[in-house]
Structure formats: structure tokens, C-alpha cells
Amino acid sequence: MPQASTCTLILRGGAEQFIDETERSLHDAIMIVRRALKNDSVVAGGGAIEMELSKELRNYAKTIHGKEQLLITAYAKALEVIPRQLCENAGFDAITILNKLRQRHAQGGKWMGVDILSEDIIDNFDACVWEPSIVKRNALTAACEACCTILSIDETVKNP
Secondary structure, eight states: OOOOSOOOOOOOOSSHHHHHHHHHHHHHHHHHHHHHHHOOOEEETTTHHHHHHHHHHHHHHTTOOSHHHHHHHHHHHHHTHHHHHHHHHHTOOHHHHHHHHHHHHHTTOTTEEEETTTTEEEETTTTTOEEEHHHHHHHHHHHHHHHHHHHHHHHHHHOO
């Protein structure tokens, strides 16, 4: 069987807006696969890496004092928005799932994330739920830069 280097996808739908959104989603998916092939480093998805980073930041925050501790704790809390949103999108009780995740991460389960198939948590690395680490790194960097921009604009408005 010959190996094809191209393929054609035909998108059909009732509304132009639906087709445009489908095309954007498909493009995003193709670009993520492309990046994954170029950079073979992956992390567990399903909110696992965010929960692990949150745990590490909370532990680090306990070792320092002052405003920095509050800032680091707030950043750790913000990282948990990803698994919380996954739970809410799947119709799960986010509080229960997040508590289970915090407990398992505290016990060393660094790849534990949301399992949308069983409404529970699972080792997403073993379950082959992966994200390219470069994509995750870029997303975290972009989020931090956006936050810094918002804070600097807020400071500019406060102090004319």
C-alpha cells in the first residue's frame, strides 16, 4: 500500500459559521500534531500537568514570606482552572474531582488527571492522554505575558 503524503478533507455543514469554526479547530489540531512530531517531549493531559505545577508552587510558597507568597499561591490556584473547566465541560462535580486530584498529586501521582470516560481521575500518561510539552510551555508563557500586560495597563491607568 503506498504511503500518501497528502489528504483531502471535505467539510460540510448547515451554516458558514459552523464550517469556519470546524476549519479553525481542524487547523489547530493539525498544528499540534505537527509540533508533536517535531518535538517528541510530551506531558500528560487532562489537567495533570497543571495540577502538578500547582502542587509544586503551593509547596514552594510555604517556604517564602510576604507578597511573593500570595502571588505564587494565586498563580497555583489559577493553574487549577484547566482541570476545573474540563470537569465542568464534561458535566462532572469539579470540587470532588479536584479534591481527588490534589490528594493523588500529594501522594506522588504526578500524571493523574481528569478521566472524562469514567467521571473520575486516571494516570493520563498511562492512558495515552498526552500533550506536547512545547505546546504547554507556550500556553503558560502566553498566559503569563497576557497577565503581565493587563497588570501593567492597570498600573498605568492607576498612576497617570
